[in-house]
Amino acid sequence: MSTNDTPRHDELVVTHAPEGVVDPGLPPHQPRLGDTDPKASKRSERIVAALFGLSVLGSIGVIVAYFAFPPGESVSSIQQSNMFLGLGLAFCFAGIGFGAVHWAKSIMNDHEKVEERHPQRSSDEDRAAAVEVLKEGAADSGIARRSALKGGLITALALLPLPVALPLIGNVGADWDVSKFRHTMWRRGTRLMTDPTYRPIRAADVTIGSVVHVIPEGLHHDELESDQSFMDEKAKAVVLLVRLDERDLKHTEGSYHGIVAFSKICTHVGCPVALYEQQTHHLLCPCHQSTFDVADGAKVVFGPAKRALPQLPITVDDEGYLIATDDFSEPIGPSFWERVK
Template sequence: MSNHDSGHEATTDVALRDTTGPDRFEDPGHPEHHPRLGDNDPKANKKAERQVVFLFTISILGTLAFIVAYFAFPPGTSPETMRRSNITLGLSMAFALLGIGTAAVHWAKALMNDHEKSEERHAQRSTDETREAAVEVLKEGAADSAIGRRGVLKVSMIGALALFPLSIVLPLIGNIGEDWDVSKFKRTMWRKGLKLTTDPDGRPIKASDVTIGSVFHVIPEGLHEKPHPLDEKAKSVVLLVRLAPEDLKEAPDREGWSYNGIVAYSKICTHVGCPVALYEQQTHHLLCPCHQSTFDVADGAKVVFGPAKRPLPQLPITVDDEGYLVAQSDFHEPIGPSFWERLK
């Protein structure tokens, strides 16, 4: 017999064996159940209960620490106070959440029934009898957790779950430094005749000082004299760029918003509000370092790449009698990312 014939017969035998296999495998059933230490030892069971209570207590203390930190360490306006507030609030909330989560997991693994169960698959809509049976199963689960007989456990759980929402609600209802007037995002410091000045020293900028390809980080004149200069700066910062006039594409409704190729756009990214500040002179592209949204400065700061959905708002500018760059008006649209009352 040739090697070819032998290989053909072997292939046929394999095919025959494959077709004679069983259609279904026998259900092996559940693996052998191994009781936990707490199932047979009341002391171990009580110890597990105390551990769950301890974890819920950690959550309660974490929530109380959050409340104290919220009032004791307000964010303020300096980087140091903001960092201190974020760290204390973040750590306390972490303990509040971690306590509840680990307590729930440990309760289920150490105290509740751990016998494996299986059910036959059934139609999606259960019968009334099945639904009544489901209610009984829920009651059985409540009885299995022994929540009715474990008073301390129940009190600690209820205390942790009842107090934790305060860490979410408190910042919403507190009036310390809170301002929910979203209309303020629709306007900034800029107004007609206000000079463009360099950030951070506040030096007025002459049009003659801006050469083609140069970039200026700009703030409004008099920003540092405002009661809350950082709040105003967060809305009013501008990036000033000069292009060759022939490279600039101006929409009909924006004619006259630039001056001899000098354009000014908001530095606040329209995606999530990061500062847009990386300018590429050859392509006229402006990049946001956070999520790589890219805007075309030569064409109305339109989005050419990335998650941002809208162009950067443009600040209309001109020059005054002394040759200094000044604003023609405020932005004609809200700056920054979307919010719930925004029309554009």
């Protein structure tokens, strides 16, 4: 360790600099105001003390706020509690932090110091000794001639990752039954029900420009064995029902007097596609802006999705309520390896 006024540092750097460049060295040391003026030094001391005092006040403030402003039940009381606790914490941490930095900057000695880095290369004797030790060890173990031991060690090391990797891979999904991705709850004759109010939908009640969020009949907490199966089935079966002017529809297959139903699960990565623009008949996915044209079989007109949304074929039953005539014609949602038929 040496201070900046020793010549050794300058010499060392100059020898490494390209020719013609002179290392200017460290700038001359400038005394601070506090170094020459005792009054300024006293003032810095007072500022640091005040910052620490602020931290003390903040800590006391947090304790006071904890008792004085309990979160309570209403939004405004929670806001109040959060604000006072937060302000107190801000002062108690910032006071210590700013005080410590100001102390170090304005009161502690500010002479620049240079610490030379020692060379990383070991001495030649050390290196030779290390190689000697390794050679001795290898010869002693006899790894070159004891091939059975060598094979055993390599096998043991190769198998070592398996106890960790196998459970990890095995737990991914925990369920390799992919056939359930191919089918949903929709069957021939399943009524379309409103989500979340669970009412059947009369075709005559659906006005042009309407959008109805639809779940299949039977997808109800009372009719399923568990909440888990409710969520699993709902995730596959949700449908968006739209009524267009029949003249705007390009294909009427699977529709009923301008009413069309498409899976709400995006074919890109499975977000619920439900931003419907009534005037353009475009359906947007909120995640990656895939856009589907409802008037044209929900085919992709923009965005990363590659396939049209699967259509749910519908008609009406004897009472005029909308029913499905079949399940979706293809698996809903994003692609998976086994999707190819």
